[in-house]
Amino acid sequence: MPVVLDIETVPLSSALAVEYPEDRQPPANYKSAETIAKWREQDRIKWGEERAKKASLNPRLCRILCLGWAVVTEDGTLTDHGCFYAEHEEGEAELLANFWRLMATHSGQVVTWNGSWDLRVLVLRSAHHRLTPTLGAAHIREWLRKYQTRPHFDCKAVVLNWDVVQSGEGLSEWAAFFGLPGKTEGVTGKDVYPLFLGGMHDEIAEYCIRDVLATSGIYAQLLDFFGDTYAIYDEA
Numbered sequence: 001m002p003v004v005l006d007i008e009t010v011p012l013s014s015a016l017a018v019e020y021p022e023d024r025q026p027p028a029n030y031k032s033a034e035t036i037a038k039w040r041e042q043d044r045i046k047w048g049e050e051r052a053k054k055a056s057l058n059p060r061l062c063r064i065l066c067l068g069w070a071v072v073t074e075d076g077t078l079t080d081h082g083c084f085y086a087e088h089e090e091g092e093a094e095l096l097a098n099f100w101r102l103m104a105t106h107s108g109q110v111v112t113w114n115g116s117w118d119l120r121v122l123v124l125r126s127a128h129h130r131l132t133p134t135l136g137a138a139h140i141r142e143w144l145r146k147y148q149t150r151p152h153f154d155c156k157a158v159v160l161n162w163d164v165v166q167s168g169e170g171l172s173e174w175a176a177f178f179g180l181p182g183k184t185e186g187v188t189g190k191d192v193y194p195l196f197l198g199g200m201h202d203e204i205a206e207y208c209i210r211d212v213l214a215t216s217g218i219y220a221q222l223l224d225f226f227g228d229t230y231a232i233y234d235e236a
Contacts, residue, residue: 001079002109002153003102004070004219006211007118008192008204009062011055013089018051020044052193057117059124063092065196067099067122068208071106076220081212083205093129096122104134107151110143113171113215114156114164119143149226155218158226171214180217184210 024047026039055061063086070081086095099122103110112118123140126133133140143152146162156164159174172182184207187195195204 001074001106002072002111002219003106004072004081004111004212004216005115005118005122006068006112006208006215007064007121008066008068008189008208009056009121010065010193010196011052012061012063015055015058015061016048016052020047053190056193059121059128062121063089064095064121064125065192066204066208067095068205068212069099069102070212070216072111072216072219076216076223078213078216081209081216083209083212085201085205087201092125093131096126096129096131100126100131100134108135108139109151109153111153111155111215111219113154113211113218115152115154116144116157119152153219153222155215155222158222159218171211171218174218175214178218178221180214180221181210182214183207 024040024043026036026043030036030039065087066083066085068081068083071079073079084095084098086092110119123133123143139151142148142150145152146157149158154164156169156171156174160166160169170183175182184203187203187207192204192207195207
């Protein structure tokens with residue numbers, strides 16, 4: 001049976017250990033020592049926030065904090081759901097091992113919302129931990145192949161014909177289009193790291209699961225029209 005997936009990531013502590021580059025310069029019209037010192041204090045904060053954001057999106061510099069999942073039948077009916085959560089960095093390897101066990105239990109058919117990035121992070125972080133995948137390399141490569149929905153049905157790619165960078169075309173908008181509950185109100189992906197720093201782990205897990213459930217609902221609506229073997233063309 002297909003498994004719906006979504007991950008949330010945070011920067012690795014090693015990625016944040018990089019020191020602020022002291023050669024960053026204030027605007028040329030800042031002359032007084034007080035003004036420059038205030039600018040540098042603000043710039044240090046801004047630089048740290050930007051570093052954390054970029055690291056969270058880089059498989060080399062981030063780790064998986066939460067993996068939400070749901071098992072659905074071939075007709076899109078939800079049968080089970082939950083999440084794997086690694087509050088500490090040393091727990092990521094076990095989270096990934098659970099992911100591969102989940103894949104082994106089911107068909108290796110996955111459903112996502114714009115999930116090529118999620119799957120690539122899952123694969124590369126698994127490689128980092130030297131885990132052995134429970135699926136063959138050919139199957140894993142097919143997860144990242146465009147213009148098909150087997151073994152990876154990317155709901156956003158399907159509704160936008162693989163032009164997934166269109167602004168304003170998010171999970172909540174499409175869930176609302178289908179009359180379904182959307183993402184957690186008032187929370188977006190950029191809020192995950194601040195929530196993590198605040199120790200709000202239950203809220204992060206709930207946010208991740210809500211994304212999975214919204215994706216599951218959209219998937220069920222699309223199946224009758226696209227099916228899980230849909231492809232625009234076959235890339236030989």
